[in-house]
Amino acid sequence: MKSSSARRLIAAVLCLFVASGLTACSSPAAESGTKVTLGFSAWPGWFPWQVAQEQGFFAKNGVNVELKYFDSYTDSLNALATGAIDANSQTLNDTLASVSGGAQQKIVLVNDNSTGNDKIIAAEGIVSVADLRGKKVAVEQGTVDHYLLLLALAEAKLTEKDIELVPLATDAAAAAFAAGQVDAVGAFAPFTSVALERPGSRAVANSAEFPGAIPDHLVFTAEFVKDHPTEVQGLVNTWFETVKWIRDNKGPATDIMAKRGGVTADEYRTYDAGTTIFTRQQNLDAFTPGTTPSHLNYQAGKIIDFMLATGLVKERPILDGLLDDRFVKAVPE
Template sequence: MTRFSKRSARSLLSSFALFLISVTLTIGCSNPASNMQTSTNPGSQAASPAAGQVRLGFSAWPGWFPWQVSQEKGIFQQNNVSVDLKWFDGYLESINTLTAGQIDANSQTLGDTVSSMTGGADQVIVLVNDNSTGNDKVIVRDGINSVADLKGKKVAAEEGTVDHFLLLQGLRKAGLSPKDIQFVPLETGKAAAAFVGGQVDAVAVFAPFTTQALKRSGSKELFSSKEFPGAISDHLVFTRKFVDANPDKVQAMVDSWFATIDFINANSDAAIAIMAKRAGVSVEDYKQYADGTKIFTIAENLKAFQPGNDMTSLSFAATEMSKFLTEVGLAKSAPDTSKLLDDRFVKAYAQKAQKA
């Protein structure tokens, strides 16, 4: 689901116009911080781990930078788990590395996880990190003041990622179609650079690339994921093989995540400094991301794992995403998502927290 062709994306709009407006299009929060280079050797960072280590992948997204805090503040060790934390300059590379079994866990979206399952991957979501509430944006040059003004303009985005689909949703809501713009498919970092360089009129990117894009004189946000609530969820995803063999380590990872969020809440200045450095942006720039990413509490995690009939329920969202993949021709048949979610680790943490 990460690499749609333009034809598939356009077909999506004609077949699923309303679906795009209301359904979770959790495709990917891809790629690196604005001053980093994309790796050209997929899986190169996935060397053999030390005995007993958990190999965890993450990439540039505000909802995943807390893992850097976990590492630097010894929170993994405090929870008795050894972690080989692997930074990926390219989000897509991290997905492929997990699918290949070269890491044990990854930070990725619901949509990309379901998409991986269509190719035969056996993966498990054990935690909700966050929802995007504005950190995915469509940014435009001076003189473009409405979505209608995008007609005939050059608009860049990484094809098939969440920001491409955010763009499509915005177009549809304004009564436009993909063929009304000149779509320029570029990797996210290159898309932001092309916009700053004046090569395109608009760009769809996620934080921290939003900071880079907004450096263009006269540029501004046209719309964001804030206008499409619940559209982008991000998760801690393990291979099923690892979960079955190491439930104690999975529990320790979930415990570490919530301990990290507690640390960030109690020590915001120190934590933000760590996350801003990993993001490659200033502390002040990083603080601007706060309202654009909703970090899930334990209560919100428990609720998300419950069955439901709207997109706030992960099981409902996964089923709808499976249908979506099939309808647009990206999967021959809908994958079985009945075993995708495993809430026992979140529940166990909640019980421990309640007793504490």
């Protein structure tokens, strides 16, 4: 789930000196000897990593990247939490769940916000979330669409106890709904396309109704950030160069991302409005402490409150150092 950014072409790799807090520019570097294993899964805001690989932007920015695609988003979360990979593409909600379980992680980049590509899709005759009472709803437990479902139920004055939750991986949940085995499903693009193949189906809630609730990030283990800041910077630089290339080469970029998502280019274009790619400035604004849903510290607090209230976590995690904006700040404007 989900649940990208747009901007700058970078010609140099920035070297970050953690101890002094200073940055210095170097000439374009050869690919680093330290390999970064980067995980991502099926979400439009993360498919630009596939573009970065195919266009050679990792090497151009001096980073040696092993890009690892996970068919199961949950598997990618577990891989980062256990140190099997160095970095992962994941939501704020799921990062907080990992941190509450003791994982040491750092968010270094906001890829995007989900603005409609996470949906609660229901069968014909179900016209609102309130109509889900007593119905079978498939969703991947503990992930962001489970969170979206709980938010939507709460707004309709319902709880999870008012439905029959069917726990399934997102791809299986969408397939089960399309086959008529459940009454509704919580899913993210591109799996929403599978779910909507069911005749008469419709979205009764989506992430656009909960602004800022589902931001998506590049998340590293804290140890890797401490030991390899230059590689982290190279990956952040790569991101902004990639999304600029996508903006300037929309057709070829869409073909690459659609292929990775297993959909047609035309179908992939329907996801554009539902995933808002963050610019560098939007990243800086999000990392700045504030009191609105656009600020990550505020959104993290709201998510934790909800997770505590629903029993998804048992105690409030310590978030000191989780949000690390050094690398976005070091990207040239």
